[in-house]
Amino acid sequence: MDLTPRPGAAPAPPGARHAYPETPAETTTRLRPVKARGPGRAAAAVVCAVLGLGLVGGAVTGSLLTGDSAAEPGDDDPYAASRSAWHSVPVDTLFPRALKGDGAGPGATDRVWTRIGVAADGGCAAGLDPLLLETLGPVGCERLVRATYTDATRSSVTTVGLVFTEADAEGMSALGTRFTTQELAARSDLMPRTYPVEGTAAAGFGDRQRASWTVHVLTEAPVVVYAVSGFADGRTVDEPQPAAEAMAADATSAPAQAGLGHEAKGVADRVERALRRTVADLAEQPG
Numbered sequence: 001m002d003l004t005p006r007p008g009a010a011p012a013p014p015g016a017r018h019a020y021p022e023t024p025a026e027t028t029t030r031l032r033p034v035k036a037r038g039p040g041r042a043a044a045a046v047v048c049a050v051l052g053l054g055l056v057g058g059a060v061t062g063s064l065l066t067g068d069s070a071a072e073p074g075d076d077d078p079y080a081a082s083r084s085a086w087h088s089v090p091v092d093t094l095f096p097r098a099l100k101g102d103g104a105g106p107g108a109t110d111r112v113w114t115r116i117g118v119a120a121d122g123g124c125a126a127g128l129d130p131l132l133l134e135t136l137g138p139v140g141c142e143r144l145v146r147a148t149y150t151d152a153t154r155s156s157v158t159t160v161g162l163v164f165t166e167a168d169a170e171g172m173s174a175l176g177t178r179f180t181t182q183e184l185a186a187r188s189d190l191m192p193r194t195y196p197v198e199g200t201a202a203a204g205f206g207d208r209q210r211a212s213w214t215v216h217v218l219t220e221a222p223v224v225v226y227a228v229s230g231f232a233d234g235r236t237v238d239e240p241q242p243a244a245e246a247m248a249a250d251a252t253s254a255p256a257q258a259g260l261g262h263e264a265k266g267v268a269d270r271v272e273r274a275l276r277r278t279v280a281d282l283a284e285q286p287g
Contacts, residue, residue, distance in 0.1 A: 080283035104266035117197030140166030204234030
């Protein structure tokens, strides 16, 4: 992942740049003269050709009847593309410098979020509480990338993260089902951590400043998307509220009244959409 920060910030760590494979140049070898075939060799060639066509036809028919996955290349492309996106995709693509949230605020008001910091990629322990890390244990953690945004008024801050897992489609589906049936995304003890950024509106954005959050397990890619929001003035929040609850029309909590549920959900949704577009583009590229 290209972690090139905004102008004026420290340079990105080594190795965080495009990793798209180069297309090797084709080479041409001078062909040698071939002697004319005699009658015996010609007959043998015909027999081999007939046998070869029969074998190929049988293999194709067999693959169609058995549903052999080898006959359907590309089925796993989104997973393969997603798994490497954390280091092969520029940071401005994974975490755009600005996110437009048309109708994403309370009362369908428009929102705009500006990126104020990107964390260096690392393990999941840096951004997840131990219990959440344990909950994601079955799918493993390949890498965690995070960024923090602020709204146009600089009154709220939101950290969004992408957990790239080691799981296959079956593993991600099982995790998604567990999160849904056990309502794990609403548990405050599974709330993700923040990413404070020195010298910005998120300088004081720590664990006690977490106000609202969302966690979404993708099943079409080995990724878990999360976001956690809070007040930019560093005030503590005694009772954080899940984004889904804070966005309810009758919600009266401090996070709800400040629209922090909408902030977390809005930022997470826009980053997730950017990831989906990126994965689709990568999956379409020739191997």
